[in-house]
Amino acid sequence: MTQARQMTALYSSLRNRFLLSLCAVLCLALLALVAIARFQIMPILLEDEEQYAGGELDRVERAIGSELGHMRRLVEDWAFWDDTYDFVQGERPEYVDSNLYESTLETLDLDLMIFLDAHNQPRWVVGYNGEGEFTSCPGTAPPCDWADTYIDFLQARLEGENEEPQTWLLAKPELAMATMSGIYQSREVSPSAGWLLMVRPLSAPWVEQLRDTTGIDLSLTSIAQDNDVTHDGLERISANRMTASRTVEAMPDDHLIRIDTLLPRQRYQASLETFRFALYWTVGVLVVTLLVVLWLLERIVLAPIRQFSHFTQRMHHDALPPPMPASLLKRRDEIGTLAQEFRNLLDHQHQQSALLLELSQHDSLTGLANRRLFDERLEKAVHMAQASGHEVSALMIDIDHFKLYNDHYGHLAGDECLIALAECMSRHLGRQDYLVARTGGEEFSVLLPDTSLEAAIDHGEALRLAIQERALPHATSPTAACVTVSIGVASCHPSASNNPTALMQAADNALYRAKESGRNRVKAGAAGRQEWTTTPSS
Numbered sequence: 001m002t003q004a005r006q007m008t009a010l011y012s013s014l015r016n017r018f019l020l021s022l023c024a025v026l027c028l029a030l031l032a033l034v035a036i037a038r039f040q041i042m043p044i045l046l047e048d049e050e051q052y053a054g055g056e057l058d059r060v061e062r063a064i065g066s067e068l069g070h071m072r073r074l075v076e077d078w079a080f081w082d083d084t085y086d087f088v089q090g091e092r093p094e095y096v097d098s099n100l101y102e103s104t105l106e107t108l109d110l111d112l113m114i115f116l117d118a119h120n121q122p123r124w125v126v127g128y129n130g131e132g133e134f135t136s137c138p139g140t141a142p143p144c145d146w147a148d149t150y151i152d153f154l155q156a157r158l159e160g161e162n163e164e165p166q167t168w169l170l171a172k173p174e175l176a177m178a179t180m181s182g183i184y185q186s187r188e189v190s191p192s193a194g195w196l197l198m199v200r201p202l203s204a205p206w207v208e209q210l211r212d213t214t215g216i217d218l219s220l221t222s223i224a225q226d227n228d229v230t231h232d233g234l235e236r237i238s239a240n241r242m243t244a245s246r247t248v249e250a251m252p253d254d255h256l257i258r259i260d261t262l263l264p265r266q267r268y269q270a271s272l273e274t275f276r277f278a279l280y281w282t283v284g285v286l287v288v289t290l291l292v293v294l295w296l297l298e299r300i301v302l303a304p305i306r307q308f309s310h311f312t313q314r315m316h317h318d319a320l321p322p323p324m325p326a327s328l329l330k331r332r333d334e335i336g337t338l339a340q341e342f343r344n345l346l347d348h349q350h351q352q353s354a355l356l357l358e359l360s361q362h363d364s365l366t367g368l369a370n371r372r373l374f375d376e377r378l379e380k381a382v383h384m385a386q387a388s389g390h391e392v393s394a395l396m397i398d399i400d401h402f403k404l405y406n407d408h409y410g411h412l413a414g415d416e417c418l419i420a421l422a423e424c425m426s427r428h429l430g431r432q433d434y435l436v437a438r439t440g441g442e443e444f445s446v447l448l449p450d451t452s453l454e455a456a457i458d459h460g461e462a463l464r465l466a467i468q469e470r471a472l473p474h475a476t477s478p479t480a481a482c483v484t485v486s487i488g489v490a491s492c493h494p495s496a497s498n499n500p501t502a503l504m505q506a507a508d509n510a511l512y513r514a515k516e517s518g519r520n521r522v523k524a525g526a527a528g529r530q531e532w533t534t535t536p537s538s
């Protein structure tokens, strides 16, 4: 239960709510960034990587095409040579010894050269057989019968009677480049005397050279063609490496050559790194921005509100209301206006309270303290007297025959008489610590703290005389021709266990006796005592 209340209090705090809200905004922003990265940026980076891989495979293809171009020019050099032209027609028997020896193939980086005559029949075959042995024969008789496959292939190509030089990639019986040209005279336009086929193996050193030329880690493989299976593709094998494959057409028709490349993913990684860098900075800037917003919020709004709230709490709890913090009043913003208005409201409330207090503690006719205030002060004075060891005294004053005064002069005149007597009492007993109160219609009481009975009697007597000397006419008074008062005086001694009621009761008794014994006089007594002191009437 307490924990739940603490949680509620935590959540109720403006600062915590702002913190939570801003954290939620930050999380949403981060989620949005992650979503953008996942669904917008990453696909672009991966597509770019695929384009890069495609470009690299294009380069490999172009490099192979360039090699085929070289082969084609090589075969043309030999096919458009008069010696070759004569040789395939059965002339120049020295052609073989002069040109078709082993080092020629090595120099030209060839595996095989086949010369066909005009009837597409083998005129000469020179090359390395499957075991790498050099053979040179007129036709396909052993030991050159290993070249039958190529001759069949060549003859099949010639069925179309395409006399243009042609180049192919061979997937069988070994990976190779093949190029073929008709054999012509070099200077004159003449019909083809036969055909020349050159085969260059795509050997490991050749592939190695291709790797060096292109700078791409690649390999070539012969595969059987299967329409249902695609061999093209890209596979990301690690964060830094990927393989990209593509098939190219080759002979025979049911075969393909697959180019496999192992490519670095630097480009992707670099883009990713850049993106991450931007992302981290964005997140950092976002966090810093939120912290700054929080700090500003705390400084500009929350701290002053807290200060204001603290002030109102203290106002409620402290006995002495604290002043409104100056820092709040100095502000020129909404909080400053609120503080100033609040202070104005407080001032107004204090004034109203003071007015109410004044009204509740004073008599509206004479302006003297009323019974409520008199009783409060009396209570405090008696307790203080007991604590300090001093006496406290009280006078009870009653106008003599005031009914007759009213009856004779009228009620308004009676009021004026009450006001005049009140002024007289205030003037004579207006000491700071004395309190003169109107405690009844025509009855007054005076509280005299730290005053002995004797001194109180003196004050009472002086007051009685002063009123008499004021000489307010009272034509119908049986006592005197002017307004007079009777006064009862009492005091309580600190040694006696007196209370305010007992003190006033004693004063009332004394007043009663003053009235009884002829009015216009002062009678005195002490609370809780039997002996009385009577002042003679003047």
Ligand SMILES: Nc1nc2c(ncn2[C@@H]2O[C@H](COP(=O)(O)OP(=O)(O)OP(=O)(O)O)[C@@H](O)[C@H]2O)c(=O)[nH]1
Residues within 6 Å of the ligand: 398, 399, 400, 401, 402, 403, 404, 406, 410, 411, 412, 413, 414, 415, 418, 440, 441, 442, 515, 519
């Ligand atoms: N004008 C006026 N008269 C008041 C006021 N309050 C009380 N009185 C009058 O004061 C008179 C008091 O009369 P009583 O209690 O009979 O006493 P008294 O006539 O003074 O006679 P003693 O006290 O025995 O000398 C009444 O007539 C009240 O109407 C007031 O505020 N104004």
